[in-house]
Amino acid sequence: MKNTRYLLAVPAAIAMVISLSACTDNPANSSASSNESTNGGTVQTVKANIANDTCTTDPAKIPAGKVAFEIANNGTTPNEFEVLTENKLQIVSEKENIGPGTTAHMTTALKEGTYYTGCKPNMVGNFVGLAQLDVIPGENVEVAKDVQAAEDHAISNYTSYVKDQTGQLVSATQEFTKAYIAGDDQKAKTLYPLARQHYERIEPTAESFGIKEGGDLDVALDARVQDLSADAHKKPTDPEVLKGWTGWHRIEADLFTDDSAGYKFDTDEDRKRAADELNENTQKLYDLVYGKIDGAKGKFKLELSDVATGASSLLEEVATSKIVGEEETFSHTDTYDFKANVEGAEVAYGNVADLVKDKDPKLAEKIESKFESVKSLINEQSTGKDEGGNTLFKDYSQIAAVQKDAGEAPKDSDYTDLQRKFSDAVNALGEPLSKIAGTILH
Amino acid sequence: MSPHTSFGDEPRAASSSAKNSHWAETHPTDAMAGDEAAATQGKTLGFSRRRLVGAAGAAGLLGIAGFGGGAIGHRMGSDEAAAATPAELRYPFRGEKQQGILTPTQNNMYTAAFNVTVQDVGGLKELLSEWTVAAEHMCAGELVGGAPEGNHHMPPEDTGEAWGYSPSGLTITFGFGRSLFVDEHGNDRFGLKDKMPKILSDGVPKFANEALRAGSSDGDILIQTCSNDAQTCVHAIRNLTRIAFGSATLKWSQIGYGRSSSTSRGQQTPRNLFGFKDGTANLKAEDGDDLFGDNVWVQPEDDPNAQWMNGGTYFVARKIHMYLEIWDRVRLSEQQEVIGRDKQYGAPLSIASPRASDEFEALDFTAQDDHGEPVIPTDSHVAVVAPENNGGHRMLRRSYNYTDGNDSLGRLDAGLFFIAYVRDPRKGFYPTLKKMTEQDALTEYLQHQASALFAVPAGIRDGDEMVGQGLFE
Numbered sequence: 001m002k003n004t005r006y007l008l009a010v011p012a013a014i015a016m017v018i019s020l021s022a023c024t025d026n027p028a029n030s031s032a033s034s035n036e037s038t039n040g041g042t043v044q045t046v047k048a049n050i051a052n053d054t055c056t057t058d059p060a061k062i063p064a065g066k067v068a069f070e071i072a073n074n075g076t077t078p079n080e081f082e083v084l085t086e087n088k089l090q091i092v093s094e095k096e097n098i099g100p101g102t103t104a105h106m107t108t109a110l111k112e113g114t115y116y117t118g119c120k121p122n123m124v125g126n127f128v129g130l131a132q133l134d135v136i137p138g139e140n141v142e143v144a145k146d147v148q149a150a151e152d153h154a155i156s157n158y159t160s161y162v163k164d165q166t167g168q169l170v171s172a173t174q175e176f177t178k179a180y181i182a183g184d185d186q187k188a189k190t191l192y193p194l195a196r197q198h199y200e201r202i203e204p205t206a207e208s209f210g211i212k213e214g215g216d217l218d219v220a221l222d223a224r225v226q227d228l229s230a231d232a233h234k235k236p237t238d239p240e241v242l243k244g245w246t247g248w249h250r251i252e253a254d255l256f257t258d259d260s261a262g263y264k265f266d267t268d269e270d271r272k273r274a275a276d277e278l279n280e281n282t283q284k285l286y287d288l289v290y291g292k293i294d295g296a297k298g299k300f301k302l303e304l305s306d307v308a309t310g311a312s313s314l315l316e317e318v319a320t321s322k323i324v325g326e327e328e329t330f331s332h333t334d335t336y337d338f339k340a341n342v343e344g345a346e347v348a349y350g351n352v353a354d355l356v357k358d359k360d361p362k363l364a365e366k367i368e369s370k371f372e373s374v375k376s377l378i379n380e381q382s383t384g385k386d387e388g389g390n391t392l393f394k395d396y397s398q399i400a401a402v403q404k405d406a407g408e409a410p411k412d413s414d415y416t417d418l419q420r421k422f423s424d425a426v427n428a429l430g431e432p433l434s435k436i437a438g439t440i441l442h
Numbered sequence: 443m444s445p446h447t448s449f450g451d452e453p454r455a456a457s458s459s460a461k462n463s464h465w466a467e468t469h470p471t472d473a474m475a476g477d478e479a480a481a482t483q484g485k486t487l488g489f490s491r492r493r494l495v496g497a498a499g500a501a502g503l504l505g506i507a508g509f510g511g512g513a514i515g516h517r518m519g520s521d522e523a524a525a526a527t528p529a530e531l532r533y534p535f536r537g538e539k540q541q542g543i544l545t546p547t548q549n550n551m552y553t554a555a556f557n558v559t560v561q562d563v564g565g566l567k568e569l570l571s572e573w574t575v576a577a578e579h580m581c582a583g584e585l586v587g588g589a590p591e592g593n594h595h596m597p598p599e600d601t602g603e604a605w606g607y608s609p610s611g612l613t614i615t616f617g618f619g620r621s622l623f624v625d626e627h628g629n630d631r632f633g634l635k636d637k638m639p640k641i642l643s644d645g646v647p648k649f650a651n652e653a654l655r656a657g658s659s660d661g662d663i664l665i666q667t668c669s670n671d672a673q674t675c676v677h678a679i680r681n682l683t684r685i686a687f688g689s690a691t692l693k694w695s696q697i698g699y700g701r702s703s704s705t706s707r708g709q710q711t712p713r714n715l716f717g718f719k720d721g722t723a724n725l726k727a728e729d730g731d732d733l734f735g736d737n738v739w740v741q742p743e744d745d746p747n748a749q750w751m752n753g754g755t756y757f758v759a760r761k762i763h764m765y766l767e768i769w770d771r772v773r774l775s776e777q778q779e780v781i782g783r784d785k786q787y788g789a790p791l792s793i794a795s796p797r798a799s800d801e802f803e804a805l806d807f808t809a810q811d812d813h814g815e816p817v818i819p820t821d822s823h824v825a826v827v828a829p830e831n832n833g834g835h836r837m838l839r840r841s842y843n844y845t846d847g848n849d850s851l852g853r854l855d856a857g858l859f860f861i862a863y864v865r866d867p868r869k870g871f872y873p874t875l876k877k878m879t880e881q882d883a884l885t886e887y888l889q890h891q892a893s894a895l896f897a898v899p900a901g902i903r904d905g906d907e908m909v910g911q912g913l914f915e
Contacts, residue, residue: 435596
């Protein structure tokens, strides 16, 4: 489960994307090279010539559409070239650190209007050679239709994925609880992390759900006893705390601890009640996702911003609770969740990858290579596959310092090299992922 | 706003006329800070807001002009320090030498070492180039990456905690460690092995009484930030760390306060946590080019394989834990004998009734007391480390006090983050340190906990796209 910040952010983000998607023919801030598949038509070339004291562009009047700037730095300092809006306040496009004696390329799309170009020697201080660039009526900037289609496609694809995972979650949970209720602990322990992966892949979406208020379903399904006990100012094993604790981790505590820990259910009925409750709430999630019932915010509907921020939210999950082993305190199956979070993020990214590639191919390249490093690091922890093809992992407490039985968190000095590697790889992926929304929601 | 009239398109003064002075010439906003147009731009485009809030232009410009006057630039000393308040100071990021070496020691330091994780030299150069651009922004008092309001869907490029702050004399200094050139097996990492200076290759020798922690020693790349505002330093390291995600990871970092040395005659000698004036005999910017050429700056004849280091220097640091609780129970006369100086004024013990003016008096190691014993004990700190007792070798000290909280027994985890800039640590620094750890009475109250050695290339020249460009040419 996660904090409420995400939940609060969702309505605002959705509102924003609605207004933005209406004006996708304004590709401000796109500083990418041309992509003929989404942008047909001619490309106007503007030559920019930078010297130490001047910054000239030719021609100064161009028709609207795609513009390819060829920026030659003939000065002696590295320089920055910018295209500004008419009020000279907003940057439409920029290219930093153009070395002396080199030529840089920058392609952007400009609508009709007045713009300014200017240079900044050594990337600091005032503009040099600010000059007016008039964009006269010309070819329409033909991005609207294609981009809209790509966005719709991304949303519908991701929605299908969320539905698919929710469906699988329902049956996997039923299978897990069946073994659990039947007292087949060994089987239940094996099924626990595998069933949860379906949830972990779509967690940011699931987190936003509620019947009464956003997120209450996530609390019912995925609450950690540490959080509940901290809120109640009571010990994790306090009867009061245990009474209000439902979901995956309640069963985890019963299944993976012995009597002395204080989490075991007294009777088989208690077990069954916990299992039934988990199934009911999972079914509720399914009904919400499939639009059979309305959630706190009405009918389930994903927006492009959900897809765009979904990937980085999943990485946030990994960074905050998986790496430090807080998520699966009793079962130490954190690596399964970790893998699922990353898989979910990759799917979310995959659905908008073309949009990102179009706007910022370098960002896309970075994201893809960083996904590879995280994935290979996770795969290194694998112990093989089960007959169903599911990847199996070592007990996380064997490879990392973890919180023991809802007790005190490990000291900073206890963290292992592997945790450090995980953390570095997740940071390296999380940074570029955080740029997706800003790159495509324009 | 009508085109061409408001700001920024003033013709830029010829910047090729004088090295190091292009800053002043290209920043007319300082002189016209009251101009409404400039203020508007500052608010909305983001690049001069820190300047507008903090720095009165004239003082800043004076400082820079003074700096630019010297060929090497050590003359940025007392006059300029007096002319600008600590917050108003702004040093040019580019120049013949990197800033943060001879720059009058600022009050705060945050130094960090990074390990590079990209595998190819292209990735390394890209990182250095991104760092250089960001460092230049920050030293100029601008936000990294420009206006944060540009895109509401993007996390702002600048983390924002220095937004509206003046640079407070921020300097950012880069260095390269041995492990950037070769991995632990001695393999060439980026095709730079042949250019590795012999000094890095040799490494720092082992000394007595050290319990070094590998995790907080050395590293691939060093970034020292110094400023008169602690938050400005933290902002710098934080943003550079963020830029590095995916290319380099933070290996260790150290926050220092209460500069524990002075690098200019205009500065009062500060005190270390033992309560003594520290670094009285330190090299000062005013000491002249010859002394710096001999002791600090690498000369062309020093290392034929590492010509890119010409004009650079070596950064050597030792994190020295001080047993403060023990020291504080030592009687004053013994404290003074351990140091070799008077506690109040810092005057040599060879002066019988010292006054404030005696701090810089010469140490007389021949002076004897009534029993014929040296007044400055032979095992006192000054006797052991004084240049005159160490072949005349000098170093430029740039140390800071540190306090990293406390240990579980309630003792302060504090001491001195000792930094020296030297031309060749093998000549003066190592022998002196060896002697110190073996003979210095002070050693009883110290423990060396971390060690770091980095090659600090010369300054970032006007045409350079990145720090240390010479290494890749």
